Amino acid sequence: MEDEIQHNDQKRQCKIGVVLGSGGIKALSSIPLFEFLEQEGIKPDLLVGCSGGGVLSSAWAMLQDASRVRKLAGELWRRDIFQKVDYRTLLAIAGLPCGRFDKSHGLVKAENLHLTLIKLFGDQQIQDLSTRLILQSTDLLTGAPVLLTSGTLWDAVYASSAMFPILPPICREGRWLIDGVYSSPVPILEAVHNDMDVIIAMSYEVREAEETNNFIAHFMHCIAYQSTWLTRSQLALSVDLHHHEIIFINVVFDKHLGFKSVENIPAIIEIGQQAVDAKKEEILAAINNYKA
Amino acid sequence: MDIILQKMEEFLIVELKGKVNTLTSPILEKRLLELITDHQHNLLIDFSQSDYISSAGLRVLLIALKQLKTVHGRVVLCGQNKCVKEVFDITGFSQLFKIFPTRAEAVKELTQVS
Numbered sequence: 549m550e551d552e553i554q555h556n557d558q559k560r561q562c563k564i565g566v567v568l569g570s571g572g573i574k575a576l577s578s579i580p581l582f583e584f585l586e587q588e589g590i591k592p593d594l595l596v597g598c599s600g601g602g603v604l605s606s607a608w609a610m611l612q613d614a615s616r617v618r619k620l621a622g623e624l625w626r627r628d629i630f631q632k633v634d635y636r637t638l639l640a641i642a643g644l645p646c647g648r649f650d651k652s653h654g655l656v657k658a659e660n661l662h663l664t665l666i667k668l669f670g671d672q673q674i675q676d677l678s679t680r681l682i683l684q685s686t687d688l689l690t691g692a693p694v695l696l697t698s699g700t701l702w703d704a705v706y707a708s709s710a711m712f713p714i715l716p717p718i719c720r721e722g723r724w725l726i727d728g729v730y731s732s733p734v735p736i737l738e739a740v741h742n743d744m745d746v747i748i749a750m751s752y753e754v755r756e757a758e759e760t761n762n763f764i765a766h767f768m769h770c771i772a773y774q775s776t777w778l779t780r781s782q783l784a785l786s787v788d789l790h791h792h793e794i795i796f797i798n799v800v801f802d803k804h805l806g807f808k809s810v811e812n813i814p815a816i817i818e819i820g821q822q823a824v825d826a827k828k829e830e831i832l833a834a835i836n837n838y839k840a
Numbered sequence: 841m842d843i844i845l846q847k848m849e850e851f852l853i854v855e856l857k858g859k860v861n862t863l864t865s866p867i868l869e870k871r872l873l874e875l876i877t878d879h880q881h882n883l884l885i886d887f888s889q890s891d892y893i894s895s896a897g898l899r900v901l902l903i904a905l906k907q908l909k910t911v912h913g914r915v916v917l918c919g920q921n922k923c924v925k926e927v928f929d930i931t932g933f934s935q936l937f938k939i940f941p942t943r944a945e946a947v948k949e950l951t952q953v954s
Contacts, residue, residue: 779930780929784931795894796927796930823904828895837861
């Protein structure tokens, strides 16, 4: 009994941050992490998300229920969200008449995604969430990292995941914002900066054997490689600056999963389950071994 | 975790046995800093008997690396299993350290450069 009380006290004293990195649909593999933490009665003090990880962390912060996030998976990623091509942007890229491009446009129109995010998040304000949330975005004009900590949730989620030039940027508080992957794909430094004692960080990596001739797939590969190396340099700095334990959960996929890979959602969650299962002991040990 | 030392002519082998985690990394830090203070400036850290390292353990290695750089010393690592190598790779630590698959290769590197 005394041991249990001591264990619970330690859990309370230990500040826990969960960081979910960029990865589009692959970020659905973080759902088993939410389920595990809920089963163990571990409530994070801070959620930090970027891009796909921003969508998932926002959903969990708002719903506070992993099983509801799991049910929402099919709503978060649907084929029709990315179906409206902006042909005038395509014509502009080709230098053809009637083409038009400026910083408010992308290859795909954002209306369907906006509507989906508004439906999911309504008028929820970030600062009113019961778990503190930080979303990572990037300033389109300067490349500077931008942290979104207040205001309407749905447009912050969009700003964190607007993979320009595929998706158009969004203007928020006078700044044109794009995907956080361009500045901090796995924003662990924010959890370090906010004095979290145990940080659980999930990243998603593709180790694809086969080459492809698909333009978008090549573009996504380049973003993924850049993201991997940027993350490594930021992780090394985070380890150096942090005072307790950072648990890395790197979920590895054997093929590229694009915006429309909705048929793979069950497999993505299962891969996440295996990755989380392998780290459960490590997460609990880090929390239980924490001394304030 | 046990730390086994083996003195060679030009360097010291530090063999780690067991997990390097929150509980054991302070012991490793203390030992490595004692060795550096004791003028052991060329270290070979062998992970072949260690199957786990946490971020606290990585931080200790970084402290030792920085300390050794101030005295123009060196540290090379060897014998990492798949799990330990994965942690080094995803955290970017593989770029910070010279790492060899086997002790023999690490010894060759240290003796050649010495």
